[in-house]
Structure formats: C-alpha cells, structure tokens
Amino acid sequence: MTASALPLILDRSAPGGSGSSASGSGAASPRRSGARRGGLAQRLLGTKVADALAGPHDVDHYLELLQPTWAVRRIRGEIVAVRHQNTDSVTLTLRPTGTWPGFRAGQHVEISVDVDGVRHRRSYSPSASAHPRTKEIELTVRRHPEGVVSRYLKEHATPGMFVGLSVPRGEDFVLPDPRPSRIVLISGGSGITPVLSMLRTLTDEGHDGPIAFLHYARSAADVLYAGDLERIAAAHPNVAVHVVTTRDAGPSATDAPFTDPADAPLAGSPDAPTPGPAAGARARLTGRFGREHLARVLPADADAAAFVCGPGALVEAVRSLWADEGLATPLRFEHFAPPVLPDLDPGQLGTVTFAGSGIAAEADGSTLLEQAEAAGLSPVNGCRMGICLTCKCTLNSGVVRDTLSGEIGGTPGEEIRICVSAPVGDVSVAL
Amino acid sequence: MSTPTATPTHSDDEFKAVPKSDRPLSPKAPDRESRPAGGSTRATASTDVAVAAPGGDTSKTPGPLHAVPHMSQDMLDAFGREMEAIRKKHLADRGERDATYIRSVIKAQRRLEIGGRALLEFAWVPPFWLAGVAALSASKILDNMEIGHNVMHGQYDWMQDDELNGRTFEWDTACPADQWRHSHNYMHHTHTNIVGKDRDIGYGILRMSPDQPWEPYFLGNLGYVSALALLFEYGVAVHDLETEELRTGTWDVRERLPMLKAIWDKVKGQALKDYVLFPLLAGPGAPATLTANVTANIVRNLWTFSIIFCGHFPDGVEEFTEEETADETRGGWYVRQLLGSANLTGGKLFHVMSGNLSFQIEHHLFPDIPAHRYAEISVDVKEACERYGLDYHSGPLPYQLFTVFRKIARLSVPTAAELQDYVDAPRTGRVGKVAVGVARTAAAGAKGAAGLIAGAVSSRRSTAAA
Numbered sequence: 001m002t003a004s005a006l007p008l009i010l011d012r013s014a015p016g017g018s019g020s021s022a023s024g025s026g027a028a029s030p031r032r033s034g035a036r037r038g039g040l041a042q043r044l045l046g047t048k049v050a051d052a053l054a055g056p057h058d059v060d061h062y063l064e065l066l067q068p069t070w071a072v073r074r075i076r077g078e079i080v081a082v083r084h085q086n087t088d089s090v091t092l093t094l095r096p097t098g099t100w101p102g103f104r105a106g107q108h109v110e111i112s113v114d115v116d117g118v119r120h121r122r123s124y125s126p127s128a129s130a131h132p133r134t135k136e137i138e139l140t141v142r143r144h145p146e147g148v149v150s151r152y153l154k155e156h157a158t159p160g161m162f163v164g165l166s167v168p169r170g171e172d173f174v175l176p177d178p179r180p181s182r183i184v185l186i187s188g189g190s191g192i193t194p195v196l197s198m199l200r201t202l203t204d205e206g207h208d209g210p211i212a213f214l215h216y217a218r219s220a221a222d223v224l225y226a227g228d229l230e231r232i233a234a235a236h237p238n239v240a241v242h243v244v245t246t247r248d249a250g251p252s253a254t255d256a257p258f259t260d261p262a263d264a265p266l267a268g269s270p271d272a273p274t275p276g277p278a279a280g281a282r283a284r285l286t287g288r289f290g291r292e293h294l295a296r297v298l299p300a301d302a303d304a305a306a307f308v309c310g311p312g313a314l315v316e317a318v319r320s321l322w323a324d325e326g327l328a329t330p331l332r333f334e335h336f337a338p339p340v341l342p343d344l345d346p347g348q349l350g351t352v353t354f355a356g357s358g359i360a361a362e363a364d365g366s367t368l369l370e371q372a373e374a375a376g377l378s379p380v381n382g383c384r385m386g387i388c389l390t391c392k393c394t395l396n397s398g399v400v401r402d403t404l405s406g407e408i409g410g411t412p413g414e415e416i417r418i419c420v421s422a423p424v425g426d427v428s429v430a431l
Numbered sequence: 432m433s434t435p436t437a438t439p440t441h442s443d444d445e446f447k448a449v450p451k452s453d454r455p456l457s458p459k460a461p462d463r464e465s466r467p468a469g470g471s472t473r474a475t476a477s478t479d480v481a482v483a484a485p486g487g488d489t490s491k492t493p494g495p496l497h498a499v500p501h502m503s504q505d506m507l508d509a510f511g512r513e514m515e516a517i518r519k520k521h522l523a524d525r526g527e528r529d530a531t532y533i534r535s536v537i538k539a540q541r542r543l544e545i546g547g548r549a550l551l552e553f554a555w556v557p558p559f560w561l562a563g564v565a566a567l568s569a570s571k572i573l574d575n576m577e578i579g580h581n582v583m584h585g586q587y588d589w590m591q592d593d594e595l596n597g598r599t600f601e602w603d604t605a606c607p608a609d610q611w612r613h614s615h616n617y618m619h620h621t622h623t624n625i626v627g628k629d630r631d632i633g634y635g636i637l638r639m640s641p642d643q644p645w646e647p648y649f650l651g652n653l654g655y656v657s658a659l660a661l662l663f664e665y666g667v668a669v670h671d672l673e674t675e676e677l678r679t680g681t682w683d684v685r686e687r688l689p690m691l692k693a694i695w696d697k698v699k700g701q702a703l704k705d706y707v708l709f710p711l712l713a714g715p716g717a718p719a720t721l722t723a724n725v726t727a728n729i730v731r732n733l734w735t736f737s738i739i740f741c742g743h744f745p746d747g748v749e750e751f752t753e754e755e756t757a758d759e760t761r762g763g764w765y766v767r768q769l770l771g772s773a774n775l776t777g778g779k780l781f782h783v784m785s786g787n788l789s790f791q792i793e794h795h796l797f798p799d800i801p802a803h804r805y806a807e808i809s810v811d812v813k814e815a816c817e818r819y820g821l822d823y824h825s826g827p828l829p830y831q832l833f834t835v836f837r838k839i840a841r842l843s844v845p846t847a848a849e850l851q852d853y854v855d856a857p858r859t860g861r862v863g864k865v866a867v868g869v870a871r872t873a874a875a876g877a878k879g880a881a882g883l884i885a886g887a888v889s890s891r892r893s894t895a896a897a
Binding site: 057065116385389390392404405415 | 515518519522525526527528529530531538541542544545584585588589590591592594596597598601602603612613616617620621697700701703704708709761764798799
C-alpha cells in the first residue's frame with residue numbers, strides 16, 4: 001500500500017442508506033449507459049484513424065475538453081456524491097469512465113488530484129462492493145493534518161469534479177478464488193476500506209459461509225461505516241460484526257449503538273463463538289487484539305481465510321499471534337499508514353542506489369550525475385547545469401537537494417535533474 | 432555539485448581572477464566532448480585559487496567577455512547572483528496561477544483546433560476556408576510556442592501532469608520532440624550565440640555572423656532564408672541532423688539513420704493527418720481542405736520563423752567566441768544569455784502568440800520558469816541591466832525582422848578582406864579561385880535568383896533525405 005495520506009476509500013451505499021451499494025448503482029446505471037465503453041461514438045474514437053487525426057496528441061486530450069465523461073484510454077472518475085461521515089473524513093462516490101476495468105475487493109487505486117497546480121497521486125482502497133453490478137467507486141478519505149490531498153478533498157470535493165484514476169493495483173490482498181467458506185476480516189481505523197469491500201462483495205455474491213468482521217477504532221466517533229456495518233449484519237445472519245473501541249474509557253462509551261446490534265445476531269446465530277474465559281458468549285470485545293478476540297472470530301482453523309488491514313501495530317499483533325498459534329488459516333495483510341519520512345539534515349549522506357544497473361555507492365556529497373559517472377555509469381546528460389533536462393531520470397526513493405536553490409525535495413516517481421541534484425540520506429534512482 | 436570550473440586553469444593570469452565568492456554558484460559546465468572521462472574535478476583547482484587570490488582586488492580586472500569590457504569577473508558574478516535570486520523567487524512562487532494559465536492556453540488551443548478542423552471540412556465555402564485557416568494556424572502556433580516549446584523546457588514539470596511533462600511532450604509540427612530537446616534545450620540554450628557551437632546561428636545553412644568564414648555558397652543566403660521561412664517546420668525537423676556537414680563531405684548517413692527514421696515517422700504522421708485524412712473526410716471538398724491545411728502550416732512556419740529569428744539575430748545582439756567562454760562561470764553565462772538575445776515589443780496577445788519568446792532575454796536567463804511570468808520578470812532584469820551598464824535589446828517585430836534580413840543580405844556578399852581570406856584559404860580549390868575572379872566581375876544581382884533556386888533545391892533535397 002502506497003497511500004501516504006491516511007484517506008480511506010469507502011464504498012458508497014445508496015444516499016438513503018438502504019443496504020448495500022447495489023441499489024444505488026442500479027438506479028444510476030441507465031443514465032450512465034451512454035458513456036459506457038460500448039457506445040458507437042466511443043468505439044470510433046478508439047480507432048487508429050482517430051489516433052492519427054488527433055496526433056501527435058491523443059484522443060483523450062480532446063475528449064477531456066469536449067466530453068469529460070468519455071475516455072478511450074485514460075481513466076477518469078466524476079465525483080457524483082460527497083458524504084461527510086464525520087469531521088475527519090469524506091466519502092466520495094466516483095462514476096468512472098468506460099475505461100475503468102473494475103476491481104477485485106481489497107485492491108487499491110491511485111487517484112490524481114490537482115492541488116495548487118500540482119498533480120498529486122494517492123492510493124486508496126475502494127470500499128464498495130467489487131461485484132460487477134456495482135458500477136461506481138466509493139472512496140473514503142480520512143483527513144490527515146498534513147495531508148495535501150486528504151485535506152483538499154475534505155474541504156473542496158464537490159459533485160461534478162473529475163479525478164484521474166489508475167487501473168486497480170495489488171494482487172496479494174484480494175479475496176481468493178474459489179472463496180473459502182469461513183472468512184475473517186480484521187481492520188483498524190482507516191484500514192476498514194478494503195476489508196469492507198470484501199465484506200460487501202461477499203454479501204453481494206450471496207456467500208453463505210460465516211464471515212466475521214472485527215474492526216478496531218479509537219472511539220465510537222471514529223468508526224466509519226457504523227450504519228452500513230449494522231445494516232449488513234442485520235440483513236445477513238452469517239455475518240458477525242464486532243466493533244472494538246480502544247480508547248473509550250467506560251463501557252457506556254464503548255456501547256456505541258452499533259456495537260450491540262452488531263453483536264446480537266452473532267450471539268444468536270448457530271456460529272456463536274465459544275465463550276471466552278472471562279466473558280459470556282454475548283460479551284462485547286474490549287481492548288486490543290489478542291488471543292481472546294481471535295477465538296471469537298476464528299473458532300475453527302479450517303477452510304478459512306483471514307485478512308487484516310490497518311496500522312502497523314495491529315497488523316504485527318495479528319501476524320505474531322498467527323505465528324505463535326501456528327494457525328493453518330492463510331493470513332493476508334496490508335499496512336495502512338502514511339510513510340514516515342525521516343527528518344534529514346541537508347548534508348546527510350547515505351547510500352545511493354542506481355536501481356537500473358544494480359550499483360550502490362556511498363554518497364560523497366556530489367551530484368547524482370557525478371556519482372553515477374564515478375560509479376562507472378554513463379547517464380545521458382547535456383548542459384550539466386540544470387537547464388536542458390537531458391539528464392532527467394526517475395527518483396525511486398529518498399529525497400534530494402537542488403544544488404542551485406538548496407531546496408530539499410523529491411517524491412518517489414518524480415523525475416529529477418540529476419546534474420543539479422545531490423542525494424540527502426539514502427536515495428535510489430532509476431539509472 | 433562540486434565546483435570543477437570555479438577556478439579555471441587559464442594560461443593568462445588576467446583571465447584567471449575568478450573570486451572565491453563565485454564558488455557557491457553552479458559553474459558553467461564543460462562541454463560534453465572536452466569533459467574528462469568520469470567528470471572528475473580538476474586536481475589543480477586549489478592551487479589556482481592560491482595563485483589568483485594574491486591578485487587582491489579583482490574587481491578592476493577585465494572579465495572575459497569582449498562585449499562588456501567594463502564588466503570584471505566579479506561584476507559578472509554579482510550580476511549572476513542577482514539573476515539567481517530572481518530565479519529562486521519565481522521558482523518558489525510557482526503554483527495555481529501558472530497551472531490555471533497553461534491549462535487555459537491549452538483549452539484555447541484545443542477549441543481553436545477543433546473549431547478550425549470543423550470549419551475546414553467545409554473549406555469550399557470561402558469564408559469557412561479563411562476562418563478555418565485562421566483558427567488552425569492559431570492553434571498550431573499556440574501548440575508549438577506557448578505550449579510545446581515552453582513545456583519542453585520543463586517549465587511545467589513541477590505540475591507532475593503527464594501531459595505537461597517536458598521529457599515526453601510531443602508537438603504538432605514536423606520535428607520530433609526528442610531531437611528538438613537535444614538541438615534546442617541543450618545545444619542552443621547552453622551554447623547560446625557562441626559561433627561554432629550554437630548551431631542555431633544560421634541553422635547550418637545561413638551565414639548569420641561575420642565570424643563564419645565566407646564562401647560562395649553563402650551568395651544564396653537570402654534564397655536559403657526565404658525557403659527556410661516557408662518550410663520552417665522541416666528546417667527545424669532536420670536541424671539536429673547537422674546537415675551542414677553535407678557541404679564539407681563529413682556527413683555520415685549511417686550514423687544518423689535512427690534520427691532519420693524518427694523524423695520520417697513524425698513527418699509521415701503530420702502529413703497523413705493534415706494532407707490526407709482531414710481532406711478525405713471532407714469528401715468532394717477535399718482540395719479546398721488540403722489547400723487550407725497547407726496554408727495553415729505555412730502561416731505557422733512564417734510566424735515561428737519570424738519570432739525565432741528575431742530572438743538572436745537583430746542588430747546589436749552579441750556573438751561570442753569559444754575562447755572567451757571557455758572557462759565561463761554561471762555569472763558569465765547569465766551575461767552571455769542577456770547580450771545574446773533580443774526582445775520584441777508588443778501587446779499581451781502578441782506575447783501569448785509568440786509563446787512569450789518575445790521575452791527572449793528572460794527566456795534565455797530563466798528557461799525553466801513559466802513563460803507567462805517573463806513580462807513581470809523583465810522589469811527586474813531591465814533594472815539590473817541599468818545598474819550594471821548592460822545593453823537590453825528590444826524592438827518591434829517589423830523593425831527587428833528588417834534588421835535580420837538586412838544582416839542576412841549583407842553577409843551573403845563578402846567584404847574585400849573576406850574574399851581575400853577565401854581565396855587564400857588552403858581548402859579553396861582552383862575552381863573556387865577562378866570563380867571568385869569571375870564573381871568579382873559579375874553583377875551582384877545574379878545572387879538573388881541563383882540563391883532562390885539553390886535554396887529551393889537544397890531544402891527539397893534535405894526534405895527528401897528525411
């Protein structure tokens with residue numbers, strides 16, 4: 001997961017909040033059909049002749065102006081609904097162009113948003129059902145105090161805006177085919193989005209095996225999709241939802257309205273868990289993830305699959321318990337946390353990795369171009385003074401200092417002029 | 432960056448006075464060919480400083496640029512630091528304003544193009560032909576200049592928009608963008624107006640500077656330039672092929688096959704679109720659409736040629752030698768960019784349609800700053816020029832263009848000394864010497880007609896070669 005801000009992506013249910021997202025998208029699909037891939041006009045625009053006519057630019061270059069809901073190669077999404085679940089997050093419903101290939105529950109998608117002229121890209125996991133019936137993409141973005149994109153979306157997202165979309169990514173954290181009968185979904189905080197997508201997908205598919213959904217949040221107010229979880233649990237007797245708040249002091253606070261109803265069907269269902277040592281079958285789970293919680297959601301270690309997504313501490317707790325218990329159930333996990341950028345001194349030297357040629361060298365304070373040459377590489381270059389751009393190459397990781405301005409910057413994937421960029425700390429470039 | 436050239440190793444002590452204060456500035460890079468392998472710093476650097484330092488007051492030592500004898504190396508570098516400060520200020524300020532500007536230009540260009548193409552499907556109706564040509568020409572001019580040229584300088588790379596990426600942008604003209612990035616961004620912008628290094632001086636086919644030795648071929652100067660203006664997009668397309676080597680017989684076609692292939696692919700695509708597909712779409716109106724598209728391309732060629740030739744060739748603009756720029760510092764580089772460029776005066780629309788290359792001086796000083804800022808930058812630059820006693824060249828387009836053509840005409844004919852140099856040159860064969868004798872008696876009027884023909888033939892040949 002490459003998300004750098006903390007936004008979550010949620011699936012969107014119908015505005016009225018009734019049940020799964022299927023009803024909302026079903027109502028919308030006739031309106032959208034004109035823009036789908038099948039249209040004759042769009043098929044014509046995807047031909048080689050159209051490319052030749054539009055050359056040297058591409059057809060999408062013009063469509064963006066004339067008919068932004070159409071695309072022949074690029075993927076865009078129009079924001080069709082904006083919902084503020086709480087003061088810290090925003091839930092967006094996107095209607096993608098016909099070029100959107102659909103996704104598998106658990107995957108993430110990169111959205112691009114222009115903020116103050118700069119295009120920012122962030123990955124979020126859609127939280128809606130991945131069932132083909134669901135045509136729209138729902139993302140929940142949690143506002144991060146320093147998150148450029150998350151703050152922008154929270155404050156400025158309005159219906160009618162377009163964002164760029166990538167193809168869905170991530171092949172590991174997805175529901176396996178065929179589905180195991182027993183599925184355990186564990187999430188913490190904003191990590192709820194991909195596993196909620198799994199839950200919704202399973203219920204849309206009519207999955208009839210037991211599904212346990214265990215979610216951790218700091219407080220009741222922090223719990224996203226509380227209502228949606230409640231409704232899903234109410235409508236599907238095979239789904240048991242446990243929401244655990246880790247910071248609320250008293251039981252009254254933990255007694256968030258959704259918690260009891262969510263637990264109720266579980267206790268009454270045939271899959272009722274074995275009672276824990278200190279609590280009855282109906283007891284709510286409290287505290288942090290541990291053996292007791294696991295026993296409630298995974299009473300039998302066979303024909304099952306487990307997924308965990310959330311902050312590093314939760315993921316590590318789950319993984320180490322899995323290892324301690326020697327569980328046979330496959331566990332898939334995904335970290336959901338912003339990358340931690342080390343605070344670097346401008347003069348700090350580290351290791352420079354030339355990823356394309358597999359060479360690593362200790363930084364000596366000179367520019368990346370000079371270091372590459374010293375390491376025996378011959379990167380293409382021109383003016384060696386930062387004006388001709390011949391030497392630009394992709395920064396894989398780390399940050400660099402602009403030797404002209406002294407500024408430190410660089411984000412992974414950015415193209416930098418290596419003749420005027422000196423590495424700060426560990427840096428990897430695609431050379 | 433280490434500072435390999437801050438302390439030039441120069442045999443002449445007078446030119447060696449590069450003060451330590453210049454060291455933080457990035458040095459002018461050594462040339463690709465002359466750079467020692469590995470790009471290592473010079474081992475002698477520190478001793479040179481030691482030698483230069485006892486000179487004491489370096490401010491009275493003349494700097495290396497003959498055009499500004501009053502500028503010591505210290506002054507050059509101080510000027511450079513002021514320019515660097517302007518650059519930093521605008522780099523730090525880039526944001527929404529620039530994005531909104533370039534996106535609105537792109538939007539205008541797309542509208543003009545779509546509108547123009549639509550009108551030209553009915554080009555057999557004369558008013559549509561005229562309006563369509565106007566819209567399509569304007570679209571191509573915007574695409575090539577304010578969008579293409581500036582985007583390819585990386586002015587909008589900071590926006591992180593793939594469509595505005597200077598390294599991958601492709602434009603609506605015959606020249607493949609990759610070759611332009613080499614011939615223009617590197618060759619021309621690094622070696623601006625250094626005779627022998629900046630191939631934009633005369634584009635390899637014209638005599639634009641008295642420092643280029645005269646030869647009879649240049650009698651056709653006016654003819655070549657007229658052909659170049661009409662077919663400018665093809666001239667630009669073959670520019671990076673260095674076809675001037677054809678005349679000296681050192682041109683190697685095999686080594687340039689990949690470039691020729693790229694040019695051919697680009698030219699083919701452009702011709703297919705403008706001269707085949709869009710006319711065919713017009714059905715029976717095809718001939719009118721074809722003539723309109725040809726006209727639009729020519730209008731664009733003439734306009735871009737005029738703007739570009741007025742950037743470096745009007746009267747008063749300085750040229751430089753390889754010697755005086757051999758150990759150039761960043762400060763010297765800035766002064767050379769200033770003295771080697773000339774602005775055009777005009778209104779806001781004129782500046783937009785020239786891609787703000789009407790601010791050629793500011794463009795050469797700050798090639799990677801969004802060009803729509805050049806107007807406000809020019810105020811600061813002019814003010815600095817006054818303080819440093821530097822010439823700031825500018826004038827209206829018609830007059831500047833007139834001086835360019837006057838220069839081209841003058842340089843086609845040798846002065847007596849130049850003619851003698853030519854006759855004395857060891858490379859001049861007997862035929863040449865006899866021809867000079869004949870030419871000395873022949874009327875100079877013949878040159879225009881001969882030149883036109885030669886120009887047409889030579890450009891056709893180079894297009895065919897492409």
